Amino acid sequence: MASEEVLRADAVVIGSGAGGAPVAARLAEAGLDVVVLEAGERFSSADFTGRAGNLLPRLMRASVAADSGMEVYAGRGLGGSTLVNDALCWRPPPDVLAGWREEHGLGGLTEAAFAPFVDAVWRDVHAAPTGPENLNRNARQLALGAARLGWAGEAMPRNVRGCANLGLCNLGCPTNAKQSMLLTYLPRAKNAGARIRTGVRAERVETAAGAVRSVRARGPAGRLRVEAPLVCLAAGVLETPALLLRSGLETGVGRDLQLHSSLHVTARFPEPVHGYYGPTMAYAVSEFSDVNGRSGPGFMIENVSTAPVTTAGALPGFGPEHARMMGLLPHLARSLVVLRDRTRGRVDLDGDGEARIHYEPVAEDLARLRLGLAAIARAYFAAGASEVWLPVNGMAPLTGEADLATVDDVPLDPRAFSLLYAVHLFGGASMSGRGDGFCDEAGRARGVQGLHVVDASSLPGNTGVNPQVTIMANALRIADAVLAARGATA
Template structure:
């Protein structure tokens, strides 16, 4: 492209993650002229080395070091590039629990988003990504430790469904799939977009969405990794899919969506942590699917356990020990097991804009602190029931789950949602039930920012289904009915 290039499209989509790539591909295949702008790069799985420090720098925004401010600080890794966070997540695919969708209709006035209405969109995504349940063999011994403990305790559990056809259990999902088996949107929907004639522009930093007379008119961006130049995309429809943290930044910078006072607010995270156990048996937790198994016995209480694991470099950084004890435990790395805890939070945070960058404020409330405490105690119980010799919880020495304080916790989060939430009332939300920005014709949002509440499950499939529904609505068509699939996994609702 030459300096000052201008493109014309029916639809300009900003962001190529779980929402943007899906809506772009479906629109292009439906006959629309689509330009997809992505701030990050196009990544080749052949270059994925599975070396955590290198892959964090290459595949994550800010090297995976995005952190919330608050009590306690929470690490919030965000993917960047074609595929967004779908490139580096664990591939877990839950449908939205029906009780959550019922709440959306009841509390947020989002008619048409009940389980029956979304079923065709869920099925279409599941078929496109070849979503299937992990087999016990592929799940590996780390999952077997958790399964054995859950079975001994009589807790509800199961193997997760994932979008990773041909997975060989490399154990490094969070650092880019080296075999290319994980069906992220960059390797599935983006090629469909291009095959249908859509245009993809990477290293595109969108600066502003221009609205005139109440209608979106064009998008202005800087493009190029080494020699930035300007790009204007004229389009009567724009879909923003920059992610929960960065979508409110772009809208605010464009003077859009701030009238209700809701933009950037209502942030939920699904705070998470994990514990380790030293087993008598060889586990080799890096062999197998890291997130392949779940325990949903306490889902009604907002507590879900899911598998997590990683290579020695990852384990060394995550193991909650120090000095001699850390060295001794790492010397027995092959005998270590790990499992994760995630809570469905009622706490809410906010994304502020400071010097053009996001500043994320989130404080863990008393109700969610109680969930984390309870979850850690139950996680220890799970490991002991599985035969653990020692259990290492992510707490300071001498602290037990029942008296853990917010500042004692080592939390991460992977599911930011809600900063441009959907609500029928323009005074209470940024977009309506059709994901259209209130008060602006032709402007929509299709990412986790629109999700109005915590889900209690991994949100990838929810975001992709909402994006599918949006695409077909823009095409003025119904979502086609996909071929029947095997029963979808869903936590207890």
């Protein structure tokens, strides 16, 4: 029988991204002996060579909902999705928090209660406004179109320091400008004594007599068991529910998965855009949002990099037309619809015990995505684009505003799109104040003492904005609740 390494700690944190890293830092700095288990690799800036073909396999993981073809992406590696995200920072929208209070009985999730944690995150990850020196021509084309149409929009704050505008945010930042977990909370956790293990995948949480006992995992050196009275789950919105299900903890797990569905629109401009350099994302049109006091149909429009690999995968069609589009790369600008979905999906296990996603976008969401496509096309034409490609296989490019009417012909079929995907995931082990969620308002699992959900799995719905700050702030809030409870029982 193979030997098993056994560690003992005060707390185990599973996952090291926007949920796990802040919790690990907070608990370790409070004096707890913390072990962090991360399934992915440990990277440094020297590893971030910009070679998409080498890096994407190691930095990202994809899943597909077989029922719709919806593609779901998550970062992997020490630091989680913060390694590959676009560094965009939004405070939790007050109206989203209000919805969580009203619909899920989470009365404590007020803007005032969140504010200290949001402020701490803002400071800790060096979030700051994006100035004109970091708005590339790609962002400016979207901003110009929006301005000419009288639409609301803004440069998005980002957590960067000394950004060199290389356009490599999604492949890890080679200059350490992006203040990911790798550069912020994880060093703090380590300096406070946390033991961080990479390449270690948690397989089960073990409980006994209504309390958590240990985590069983597998790593490069074989089996590992970490015994601890406190387990914080932050493995991501697919893996956290999967881990719970593998552990036999099923009540309230896997349901109410929500996404921000996304579609890309690509436009050709007469002048070069060079949209592959500069921040991968920086400008948002908020005109159509339904958060932060707006009452639109519920989507944001954000510019996005034209790096070749991601651009090619999202363009419609194939063959000579594909080659023609890619041959225009220096002249292309791109933006995406970020929809605040109303669809609810779920996560369960496949026959091998791995996470499986079910997500069939409701017609209303598909219709709102179509509105988003039309809005982006309109903005690009207003900015002077000569051609616009929607992500619809078989659809000819739009060549002017007169063609916008054809957007109504886009079928409400998720598989009609060349790429329908999401990188913002929520729920699956969510909080509820009404006893019907997996955990309570403090992230405590119901019926299992010492088990907490601290990542976006615990959020009861989507945020309508890029969520990393909300996830980190919620994690800190839960960590403080954990510490307060320990103090009360010590």
